Amino acid sequence: MSYKIVFFDIDGTLVNEEKQIPQDTIDAINELKQTDVIPVIATGRAPYFFKPIAEQLGIDSYVSLNGAYVVHDGRVLFERPIERECLEALVEHAGKNNHPLVFEGGESYYANTPDNNSMLTSVNSLRISPPGHDPDFWQKESIYQAFLHCEAHEEELYADVLPGLRLVRWHKNAMDVLPEDGSKALGIDAMLRHLGISVEEAVAFGDGLNDKEMLAAVGLGVAMGNSHPELIPHADYVTAHVNEGGIRQGLKHAGLL
Structure with missing residues (x-):
């Protein structure tokens, strides 16, 4: 499968327990950006919670607030507020x-x-x-x-x-x-439909309980080595710990690096 887009959770996936992005992760994302594959942040955080992380990685498309607020290239394309x-x-x-x-x-x-x-x-x-x-x-x-x-x-x-x-x-x-229907999967669906990319052409990386739906909503769901145990059964592949090159290993497994 030739993948076209990758969704990355933040906490425990792009950043470690110290809320720092490991240098190997930064390098891997930069290498990915040299290809035609689109990197997207997919997080439970609000945009104002992860702006420095997005700027450090040079990513301006994101599925935020657990799928309720979706932005592509700086433009809001989907919103799902609570009633x-x-x-x-x-x-x-x-x-x-x-x-x-x-x-x-x-x-x-x-x-x-x-x-x-x-x-x-x-x-x-x-x-x-x-x-x-x-x-x-x-x-x-x-x-x-x-x-x-x-x-x-x-x-x-x-x-x-x-x-x-x-x-x-x-x-x-x-x-x-x-x-009630909120999840990262909802926002990912909106992003994929907007870009005309199929589910099978998408990859997602996550580590937490709010990543279950996301990993099931893409062609390749990757769980970090440090994932919550209940997430592992929902993954197609388990990569290394966030501090041990997990992002790079997962991207290599997907054939993207």
């Missing part, structure tokens, strides 16, 4: 349980509770600036994703009470809140 009624239910139930929320718009993000330790711990793990404080932000702007801050044993509090939404854990203190 207002769903946000109302989320705010109500999180409030009852005293669980902080962070709302992510297309250009900025705000928390409904200032300086909460659980919220700050998870956000700081991304090595990004903390959100501003505006409990009404979700009523003013389109919201593409939210962070719900609770621990794993508290997830059952939200079972069957948030129709239209799905929750995906990304930190011991936090879960992504997405539209």
Whole structure:
């Protein structure tokens, strides 16, 4: 198969635990860019969370916010905000349980509770600036994703009470809140249709639970050696650890380097 496009997750895939891009990964991406294959970032992060990474790699096309906000060559081509009624239910139930929320718009993000330790711990793990404080932000702007801050044993509090939404854990203190049909696969489909590229001609690299749908949505799904164990069965190929040349090895396996 001759592949035409590659989608790269960020955390644990392009960057390591120190949130640094290994030099071998930078070199491999630069080599890929010398071909006709299109590199695309595919991440749960919002665009303002990964701008320095995209600039360092010279990539200006991305599937962000777990598929809800898609940009090709700097132009927005797909958006899937969370419905207002769903946000109302989320705010109500999180409030009852005293669980902080962070709302992510297309250009900025705000928390409904200032300086909460659980919220700050998870956000700081991304090595990004903390959100501003505006409990009404979700009523003013389109919201593409939210962070719900609770621990794993508290997830059952939200079972069957948030129709239209799905929750995906990304930190011991936090879960992504997405539209019910939201996933990176949704954004990838929009990108592929826009470019006229078939599913079979696409490759994706990931390592986390929010990458399951993405690996299944392409012709070749590559899991990093450091992947969450539950992701491995969804991959066509398991490459090396992010710090051990995993990106280069995976691209070589795909015949792209």
